[in-house]
Amino acid sequence: MTADARRPRTPASVDIVPLTFVLAQRWVDALCAMDRGTIGERWEATHWLASRAAKWALSQAAVMRHGEVIGAAIASRPNDADVHIHRLVVSPDFRGKGIGEELVRAVARVGELARATRVTLKVSDQNTAARRFYERIGFRAIGRQPTNLLLAASCALLAANSDASLTNT
Numbered sequence: 001m002t003a004d005a006r007r008p009r010t011p012a013s014v015d016i017v018p019l020t021f022v023l024a025q026r027w028v029d030a031l032c033a034m035d036r037g038t039i040g041e042r043w044e045a046t047h048w049l050a051s052r053a054a055k056w057a058l059s060q061a062a063v064m065r066h067g068e069v070i071g072a073a074i075a076s077r078p079n080d081a082d083v084h085i086h087r088l089v090v091s092p093d094f095r096g097k098g099i100g101e102e103l104v105r106a107v108a109r110v111g112e113l114a115r116a117t118r119v120t121l122k123v124s125d126q127n128t129a130a131r132r133f134y135e136r137i138g139f140r141a142i143g144r145q146p147t148n149l150l151l152a153a154s155c156a157l158l159a160a161n162s163d164a165s166l167t168n169t
């Protein structure tokens, strides 16, 4: 399936860029705002800015050409094999346009370059829409916790289907 068939057209040009600590600090209010309503634990500024292994080398943001941040994937390196996504969120007005998928694929691409083999994440049992989304792009259950499912997908598989940037005109 081609990228165009896989994804609806975006309303404007969006770039996927590395989310550095400096950018996360600048955008923290917008990140908190777009995350309100996410099922499960609420993320405040301290969560977005918390220090974790390789976090600022792996995390990615979706940015409109005029500079507005509209999505983010926060990831870290818990061990040599895995890149773990702690948070994935797209601004409500921009959901369903392929941006979340491209953020996950961008994390996988950077993880693969750093020789990780899997992308892992947890999804709340209540978040059935997010679970469907992850399964559609290739994640499978590898374990469970009391209220979360642990999912994993191959970095190589996710990265192979990624675009260098998400640009639709």
Ligand SMILES: CC(C)(COP(=O)(O)OP(=O)(O)OC[C@H]1O[C@@H](n2cnc3c(N)ncnc32)[C@H](O)[C@@H]1OP(=O)(O)O)[C@@H](O)C(=O)NCCC(=O)NCCS
Pocket: 038, 039, 088, 089, 090, 091, 094, 095, 096, 097, 098, 099, 100, 101, 102, 122, 123, 124, 127, 129, 130, 132, 133, 136
């Ligand atoms: C889950 C999320 C990151 C997906 O990002 P996205 O840019 O909308 O994703 P894509 O356009 O690449 O794919 C759309 C998929 O997201 C799912 N989705 C979840 N909430 C959605 C919403 N409000 N609007 C549109 N799609 C939504 C849909 O099920 C859709 O799956 P489908 O293609 O199988 O029908 C985004 O919907 C979001 O930010 N949700 C709230 C935060 C959240 O639940 N994060 C995951 C926590 S584990």
